[in-house]
Amino acid sequence: MRVRARLVLFGAALPSLVMVLAVVVAGVVFRGSLLGALDRALLAQAAVESVSLFDGPTGVPHLHLGKSPLADDVRSFVPMAGLYDGAGKLVSYFPENGWIPDPPAKDVGAEGPHLATHLSSDGRWVRSLVVAVRAPWGEPYVLTLESSLAEIDATMRLYWQATLGLVAAAAALLFFLQWAQAGRMSRRIGDMTAQLPELRGGALSWSLPPDPTGDEIADLRVALAEAMERLRVARDAQERLIANAAHELRTPLGLMRTEMDLALRKERSAEELRAALAEARGEVTRLSNLAARLLDLAALGKVTWEAKAGDLAALVREAAEACEAEAEARGVTISLSLPDEAPAAFEAQTARQAIDNLLSNAMAHAPRGTMIVVGIEAADEVWCISVEDAGEGVRAEEAEQLFEPFFRGAKAKRGQGAGLGLSIVREIARRHGGRVYLGAKQGRGARFVLEMPRTV
Secondary structure, three states: OOOOHHHHHHHHHHHHHHHHHHHHHHHHHHHHHHHHHHHHHHHHHHHHOOOOOOOOOOOOOOOOOOOOOOOHHHHHOOEEEEEEEOOEEEEEOOOOOOOOOOOOOOOOOOOOOEEEEEOOHHHHHHEEEEEEEEEEOOOEEEEEEEEEHHHHHHHHHHHHHHHHHHHHHHHHHHHHHHHHHHHHHHHHHHHHOOOOHHOOOOOOOOOOOOOOOOOHHHHHHHHHHHHHHHHHHHHHHHHHHHHHHHHHHHHHHHHHHHHHHHHHHHOOOOHHHHHHHHHHHHHHHHHHHHHHHHHHHHHHHHHHOEEEEHHHHHHHHHHHHHHHHHHHHHOOOOEOOOOOOOOOEEHHHOOOOOOOHHHHHHHHOOOOOEEEEEEEEEEEEEEEEEOEEEEOOOOOOOOOOOOOOOOOOOOOOOOOOOHHHHHHHHHHHHHOOOOOEEEOOOOOOOEEEEEEEEOO
């Protein structure tokens, strides 16, 4: 069932049916209440008449309604009354010039007041009460009261006309509003589903304008647009990664092939062959490092991220100590400016990898005889891990591209990595809910800052 039909069914048709059923039930209860009131009125009048039927001076049975000074005023709605003797002969009746109640069947009312609804001999529906009354001298009589149901029927007709008319008007208005609202909602959903064929075809552009309504469908449209944008950016990044990886792989392979071709083209001395093999080995090492970096980048999406409480200061201290030998070989020193503790929740393996990459990047660019400064500072709800070097620094126009895969600045030397270290740091920071950026620094060099949440 389509959305529009479902909304109309559950938003208009079923509520209208419930309203009709409620009116019908209320009508049945209302009619029963009217009949109950009529029965009580008949019983009350029968009680009054039965105690005064034989109070005349001659003892002749008689009805008192005809002798009331209000008889003419109440004649149109009071019950008709008839008094029959034991033989079924009419003794007295009211009104004198009106319809006489039908004689009751034998033994009706003998066991107590008998109430019934029946069709009278003149074709009217009446409510009748039959009561057995015994005279003081022991002779049996039967008092019959009949009240026409015309007044109740008229009241019920007015009830049905009013309530069903209101229900019909409410249902029509409900159908109109629900149909219009369902149509509008269906069109809004249809606009989004119309994008699905393009998505299946690989198009990740979102062409729908913003939805100003601010409801859940508008939120869904915004979420879909954001998801499409993220997918588009991820696909573009993946395509760039593949293209850059192919380029990076092709370069060392081409160099190795050139060296081998030159070595095979003519006779070479052992020293020349050794130099060619050394050059080829260097390119193999470069390929191996590139493959390892690519595997590290791919593995980040498969790591089970289980952040545990730990000490970032201790982690940075361990990473710096592990780099001391390489730093000494490069002729640089590492200076630490760390607090006693930096409690945080992090995934230890990947956080250590991010710090190692920042240190490796600093050592690759720091000139001999300079110092690499590593520090941790608290800022709001994050820890800022900074790594500074005194190298040539980064051009301002390259700051946004530094963390893209395979990007190497114009000042980077050939053989200084594959350009994946900082992109790995960015991904690790993102997975931790932090970020990495190029911070401001006085003088030469570059200062990279890794922010990690302080939440434990």
